[in-house]
Amino acid sequence: MLSVKSLRIVSSSRAVLHPCWLTTNRLSVSKAVTCSAHCMSASLHKKCTWLSSMNFRALRKERQLLFYTHRAPSLRNCCTSQVKLNCWNCKHLLDKTPAFFCVSCKAVQPPEEGASYFKIMDCDYTFTLDTQKLQKTYLQLQRCLHPDNFSQKSVKEQEYSESQSALVNKAYNTLLKPLSRGLYMLELEGMSIEEGTVSGVDSDFLMKLMEINEALDEARTPEEANKIGQDTKGKLADLTVQIDAALLKGELQAAKALLVQMKYYANIDEKVKEKLSEFM
Structure with a gap:
């Protein structure tokens, strides 16, 4: 790569031989210098980004117990936009995102596109979230957002309240149970578990599941069914x-395999409930 000084020397020598060259090619020289500076800047930025990534990985390894609160959030875990929004009604700047109401005119706001369920329910991004806090937040939001509160408001506010209420319902039901919560966290990380798939599942594990299902089908008393239910809950x-533990360490593939197992055991748990209802 030519330095700026080298380009000046070449320019001067060419100008002596061809007086018109300096005028007609000044723009080309300027472009070459600009391009050189841009490439150097991009190279330095890439190097700094790489070093930052290396430093972060070392920090995460040393402080795994604080993984969720210190790890660099991916785009999937955050709201898609960090741009400040304004109220659709009075144009006042909204104080936070996602915002359910305008602090100025109190108008209900439309759902924020891309906001994760964890942000909507004001929860920490962790598999072992506080379900009591989740339930409390859910009740508070639904008391404020229920469509019945907006029957005398404009059509737009009625539509927004219905959308927000439905979104809060979906977020709450997804985060409430460990299985749906874990599957959603994998989804945020770009991974998913296909419906009805048994690929990657150990054959011994499948055999064990068949035995449990057979024992449940053959259960003749509530005690027998309840015993299977207690074993399942323990698992x-x-x-x-x-x-x-797998999610804390960032071991997503291991977490996915364990969630597949949880999915099968959760299915057995539902069958136990159905079986017990037959004895009533």
């Missing part, structure tokens, strides 16, 4: 601990 609790 679900154990899987919850393992999944949380």
